[in-house]
Amino acid sequence: MVYEIDNYEFRRVSNDDIVDMLTWKYEGVYSFFDNDFSQGKIDYVKSFPTDENTYSIYKKDNTLVGYCNIYLNDQVKFAVQMKPSLTSQGNGKAFMEAVLSFAKEKYNLKNIGLSVLKFNERAIRLYNSLDFKVTGEYIGRTVKGEMEFISMEKKL
Template sequence: MKFDFRIPQKKDSLDIATWKYDDIYSFYSNDKTEEKREWALNIHTEEDAYVIYNEDNALIGHCSFDNEDGEMILGLQMKPEFTGQRMGRQFVEAILTFGKNKYNYDHISLYVAKFNKRAIKVYQELGFKTIDEFTWDIYDEDVEFIVMEKQY
């Protein structure tokens, strides 16, 4: 599958703001809170954020690369209708390749909810290792997260 990384436009943000996930993954829905909805509606204004289109010119996800005190942190989200279709590895691999070429980092980390076994498996297959765990108060509930890192 071919992935095309683009600078987000307002129309992309409007689409991303509508993304809703099923079951336990509803935690990631972009309308979960007003704050999250506002974030999604403004992705096109964020620095180092990209939208990802497939070869059919369909928006399939977005990602961001945040440099926090020399630590490159990856954020990513796949459009709900594309999740669970065994394309996660290709999707994340393409993001990592794009990011490495653009930012030339020697390691990158990400945060993933501990319940998200599908994503954790993909990250492990791509060489990420768990380096920390913590609990974060999100949406008035304590959510366990794993910090994973990939070295190059």
């Protein structure tokens, strides 16, 4: 099933999507998010087709622009990644608004949360512009060891 939100389509992740996603490399400090960084990250990305709450995000012209994972736990959270060639071009807000609309519509959500690495100032600025509020800070484990995270939440 394909969900259409604004100029985006949310689709089940295909094996072709995985091949593309595993080539994603970011500049500077954002290289932390490269999808081929470690075997753990590679295995995580390769698991997407079997996760019913992970979606590839396409523009209507059939261009893959990113993906999102919705985690349905005590508090609903999400993770999102945009294709590196599309970052820092003013695309983030419309992309995130579509992700939030999709999550609200598909899962009938009233609010949603996320965790963001404290060094990821670009993402934090975006989340602030979308009215996410900081709910806490913590030290969490990553593939590069322990790092500082910020928890944020938004009413939908």
